[in-house]
Amino acid sequence: MSTTTDTPRDPESGGTAPADAGSDLGAAGSQLSTAPKEDVTLPSLGPLGWARWFWRQLTSMRVALLLLFLLSIGAIPGSLIPQTSIDPVKVDQFKTDHATLGALYDKLGMFHVYSSVWFSAIYLLLFISLIGCIVPRSWQFVGQLRGRPPAAPRRLTRLPAYTTWRTDADPDEVLAAAERMLKKRRFRAHQAGTAISAEKGYLREVGNLVFHVALIVMLVAFAVGSLWKSEGGKLVTEGDGFANSITQYDDFKSGAFFDTDNLEPFGFTLNKFVATYERSGPQKGTPRIFRADISYFAGADGAEHKTSIEVNTPLDIAGSKVYLLSHGYSPEVTVKDGRGKVVYQGAVPFLPQDPKNFTSTGVVKVPGARTKDGRRNQLGFQGFFVPTFGGKGSGTMFSQFPALDNPRLVLTAYHGDLGVDSGLPQNVYQLQMKGLTQYKVDGRAVAQMMKPGETMKLPGGDGSITFNGVKTWASFKIAHQPGNGLALTGAACALLGLAGSLFIQRRRVWVRAERVEEDGVAVTVVEMAGLGRNESTKLPEELADLALALEPDAPIAPPAAAGADPEPSPDPAEPTDSDGPADPSEGARA
Numbered sequence: 207m208s209t210t211t212d213t214p215r216d217p218e219s220g221g222t223a224p225a226d227a228g229s230d231l232g233a234a235g236s237q238l239s240t241a242p243k244e245d246v247t248l249p250s251l252g253p254l255g256w257a258r259w260f261w262r263q264l265t266s267m268r269v270a271l272l273l274l275f276l277l278s279i280g281a282i283p284g285s286l287i288p289q290t291s292i293d294p295v296k297v298d299q300f301k302t303d304h305a306t307l308g309a310l311y312d313k314l315g316m317f318h319v320y321s322s323v324w325f326s327a328i329y330l331l332l333f334i335s336l337i338g339c340i341v342p343r344s345w346q347f348v349g350q351l352r353g354r355p356p357a358a359p360r361r362l363t364r365l366p367a368y369t370t371w372r373t374d375a376d377p378d379e380v381l382a383a384a385e386r387m388l389k390k391r392r393f394r395a396h397q398a399g400t401a402i403s404a405e406k407g408y409l410r411e412v413g414n415l416v417f418h419v420a421l422i423v424m425l426v427a428f429a430v431g432s433l434w435k436s437e438g439g440k441l442v443t444e445g446d447g448f449a450n451s452i453t454q455y456d457d458f459k460s461g462a463f464f465d466t467d468n469l470e471p472f473g474f475t476l477n478k479f480v481a482t483y484e485r486s487g488p489q490k491g492t493p494r495i496f497r498a499d500i501s502y503f504a505g506a507d508g509a510e511h512k513t514s515i516e517v518n519t520p521l522d523i524a525g526s527k528v529y530l531l532s533h534g535y536s537p538e539v540t541v542k543d544g545r546g547k548v549v550y551q552g553a554v555p556f557l558p559q560d561p562k563n564f565t566s567t568g569v570v571k572v573p574g575a576r577t578k579d580g581r582r583n584q585l586g587f588q589g590f591f592v593p594t595f596g597g598k599g600s601g602t603m604f605s606q607f608p609a610l611d612n613p614r615l616v617l618t619a620y621h622g623d624l625g626v627d628s629g630l631p632q633n634v635y636q637l638q639m640k641g642l643t644q645y646k647v648d649g650r651a652v653a654q655m656m657k658p659g660e661t662m663k664l665p666g667g668d669g670s671i672t673f674n675g676v677k678t679w680a681s682f683k684i685a686h687q688p689g690n691g692l693a694l695t696g697a698a699c700a701l702l703g704l705a706g707s708l709f710i711q712r713r714r715v716w717v718r719a720e721r722v723e724e725d726g727v728a729v730t731v732v733e734m735a736g737l738g739r740n741e742s743t744k745l746p747e748e749l750a751d752l753a754l755a756l757e758p759d760a761p762i763a764p765p766a767a768a769g770a771d772p773e774p775s776p777d778p779a780e781p782t783d784s785d786g787p788a789d790p791s792e793g794a795r796a
Contacts, residue, residue: 261338264331264334264335264338265334265335265338265339265342266335266339267339269335270332270335270336270339270418273328273331273332273335274332274421276328277325277328277329277332280319280324280325280328281319281320281325283316283319284319284320287300287311287316287317287319288300288317289317289318289319289320290317290318291318291320291321291459297317300317320432321432329425329428329429332425333422333425336418336421336422336425337422339418340415340418340419340422343414343415344415347411347412347415350408351408354394354396354398354403355394355395355396355403355404355405355714356403356714357398357399357401357403358398358399358401358403358716358718358735359716359735362716362718362733362734362735363735365716365735365736365737366736366737366738366745366746367735367736367737367738367745367746367749368733368734368735368736368749369733369734369735369749369750369753370731370732370733370734371732371753371760371762371763372724372729372730372731372732372762372763373729373730373732373760373761373762373763374729374730374761374763375730375759375760375761376730377400377719377720377721377730378719379759379760380717380719380730380732380756380759380760381397381400381401381402381717381719383756383759383760384402384717384719384756384759384760385397385402385404387752387755387756387759388402388404388715388717388752391406391752391755392406393405393406393715394406400718400719400720401716401717401718401719402716402717402718403714403716404714404715404716404717405712405713405714405715406712406713406714406715407710407711407712407713408712409706409710410706410707410710410711410712411707411712412703412706413702413703413704413705413706413707413708413710414703414706414707415703416699416700416702416703416706417699417700417703417704417706417707418703419699419703420696420697420698420699420700420703421696421700422696423692423693423695423696423699424692424693424696424697424700426689426692426696427689427690427692427693427696428689428693429689430688430689430692431461431687431688431689431690431693432461432689433461433462433463433464434461434463434464434686434688434689435460435461435464435685435686435687435688435689436458436459436460436461436464436466436469436526436685436686437458437459437460437683437684437685437686437687438455438456438457438458438459438683438684439455439456439457439458439531439681439682439683439684440454440455440456440681440682440684441456441555441679441680441681441682442476442679442680442681442682443476443536443553443555443677443678443679444476444477444478444479444536444553444677444678444679445475445476445477445553445677446475446476447473447474447475447476448473448474448475448682448684449471449472449473450469450470450471450472450473450524450526450684451469452466452469455684464686470504470524470525470526471504471505471506471508471524472502472503472504472505472508472523472524472526473502473503474500474501474502474503474521474523474528475500475501475502476498476499476500476679476680477499477500477501477512478498478499478678479497479498479499479533479678479679479680480495480496480497480498480499481493481495481496481497481533481608481609481678482494482495482609483607483608483609490607491562491563491607491608493608496516496517496530496533497514497515497516497530498514498515498516498530498533498680498682499512499513499514500512500513500514500515500521502521502523504523504524505524515528515529515530515682516530517529517530525686525688526684526685526686527684527685527686527687528682528683528684529682529683529684529685530680530681530682531680531681531682531683532558532680532681533678533679533680533681534555534556534557534558534564534566534678534679534681535555535556535564535566535591535593535610535613535676535677535678535679536553536554536555536556536676536677536678536679537553537554537556537568537589537591537613537615537673537675537676538552538553538554538673538674538675538676538677539551539552539553539554539570539587539615539671539672539673539674540671540672540674541570541572541575541585541587541669541670541671541672542669542670542671543572543574543575543576543577543583543585543668543669544575544576544577544578544579544583544666544667544668544669545576545577545578545580546669547576549572549574549575549585549669550570550572550574550575553677553679554568554569554570554589555568555635555679556568556589556591557635560604560605562608563592563593563594563604563605563606563607563608564592564593564605564608565590565591565592565603565604565605566590566591566592567588567589567590567591567635568589568591568635569586569587569588569589569634569635569636569637570585570586570587570589570617570671571584571585571586571624571626571634571637572584572585572586572587573624573626573627575621575668575669577666577667577668578667578668583621583622583668584621584622584623584624584626585619585620585621585664585668585669586619586620586621586622586624586637586642587617587618587619587620587671588617588618588620588637589615589616589617589618590603590615590616590617591613591614591615591616592604592605592606592613592614593605593607593608593609593610593611593612593613593676594606594607594608594609594610594611594612594613595612595613595614597612603616610676613657613658613676614655614656614657615655615656615673616653616654616655616656617653617654617656617662617671618644618651618652618653619644619645619652619653619662619664619671620637620639620642620643620644620645621642621643621645621664621668622641622642622643623641623642624637624638624641624642625638625640625641645664645665645668646665647665652664652665656673657673658673658674658675658676659672659673659674660672660673661673711738711744711745712738713736713737713738713745713748714736714737714738715734715735715736715749715752716733716734716735716736717732717733717734717756718731718732718733718734719731719732719733719760729763730760732756732760734749734752734753734756735749736748736749
């Protein structure tokens with residue numbers, strides 16, 4: 207019959223043991239975990255002592271978790287503060303609006319968080335910490351797998367789960383049956399002396415190691431994605447196309463190791479953009495269909511294929527993904543100069559200023575125009591486009607609906623020098639007013655609202671502009687992110703490893719069978735005990751289940767053969783049961 211004792215936790219073994227039980231448990235309570243014992247005491251004086259102390263702290267799990275927390279905190283400014291690598295215009299605007307705060311952020315590297323010195327330092331320290339923590343633990347765990355479960359402690363009663371009973375079966379037969387039973391339940395078991403040593407739950411430590419290795423994989427994926435990535439944007443009007451060349455991008459940025467000379471050859475043409483909107487109700491104007499129908503090719507001589515790109519279904523082509531971002535309208539115009547010659551004809555993208563109903567602005571630049579007598583006379587038109595005009599008397603020039611129900615184009619005409627010959631870059635969606643003069647008649651600016659098919663004539667016979675119709679444009683993001691697959695693999699492995707480390711318990715079980723004489727009668731005393739890395743109510747339950755499974759091969763001896771129980775009850779008020787437990791599982795306790 208087992209005894210029940212209250213024992214303090216033994217930090218070395220991960221189970222419970224009394225303060226003087228170290229000699230009792232011995233190796234049985236060790237190496238249930240490969241986690242290193244953390245020592246925060248200050249080192250002795252000397253550079254070597256401090257270096258060793260710093261290395262021990264850096265490779266401790268406590269510091270690794272602290273660095274991971276700091277990395278998460280450090281990433282927050284990158285989401286809240288405009289970043290130079292994403293939108294330099296917003297960064298400049300932030301500095302203009304917040305002069306003092308902008309200067310402070312600039313010194314702290316807040317406008318380029320992910321490439322800043324402090325973020326890189328946290329990233330590298332975490333990388334070193336995880337490697338320094340995992341490598342020795344991995345070797346130690348491999349050594350444990352190659353070894354055998356430790357021999358049984360001298361006093362099994364000191365273990366947190368314990369049961370005992372008497373049987374008439376031979377000790378060797380009991381041990382052989384116990385070994386077969388434990389191996390059948392996937393324990394690693396072997397006989398050492400008069401006891402069977404068994405161990406199970408190695409996947410818990412495997413889960414720990416997989417989790418931390420997965421963190422390293424995710425850090426590597428982050429580095430690969432940052433150094434070899436590329437990302438660019440392109441606005442394409444219906445009927446136009448894009449080829450993957452650096453000159454084709456409207457904007458482009460890449461990692462430090464990305465080679466822009468080796469862009470993969472592919473391209474696509476926007477055949478049609480399809481958009482429908484809710485016509486009534488509280489969600490009026492909400493897109494219902496938002497799709498770009500394209501033709502694309504991959505490779506220099508690749509065949510053309512047709513497909514559609516939607517917001518949540520990008521096109522995966524030649525290692526890059528093509529995302530559909532937004533759309534707008536491109537009024538089609540024809541411009542004639544003073545000689546009656548067509549000097550510009552095509553669709554001009556206008557940028558939405560009202561993202562709901564697509565009230566848009568844009569410009570038309572015509573550098574090749576001339577007057578009637580052949581003098582150079584560059585033309586510029588500043589435009590205002592609404593896809594659905596509310597009509598006269600509506601009191602507003604803003605669009606009333608995003609679809610092309612009643613399109614109008616308002617143009618104001620200028621002439622002079624557009625500044626396109628200066629060699630300096632300029633915004634294609636704005637007019638440089640420095641060298642331009644506005645057309646006026648009787649002191650009033652020349653401006654006209656036009657429906658499709660209408661024409662505005664310029665004063666002095668300098669030409670005309672005709673509003674022919676409207677096409678739709680779509681903007682795309684072309685992204686090459688080589689670390690995404692690696693990051694996804696690391697994240698999946700981290701979840702699996704974490705689940706294993708949380709839900710699998712590593713434990714050891716010992717079965718001892720020894721022949722003794724009690725009141726002149728020879729009986730076999732069977733003891734079973736269990737030890738887990740952490741206290742769990744499942745360990746006594748599992749031990750009871752194992753005792754029941756062993757009972758057919760080690761049946762409880764009848765009371766006459768068993769004799770009196772030599773182990774007194776720890777509580778004098780508790781009556782003793784000289785017959786022993788009727789069921790060996792009843793003796794299991796925690």
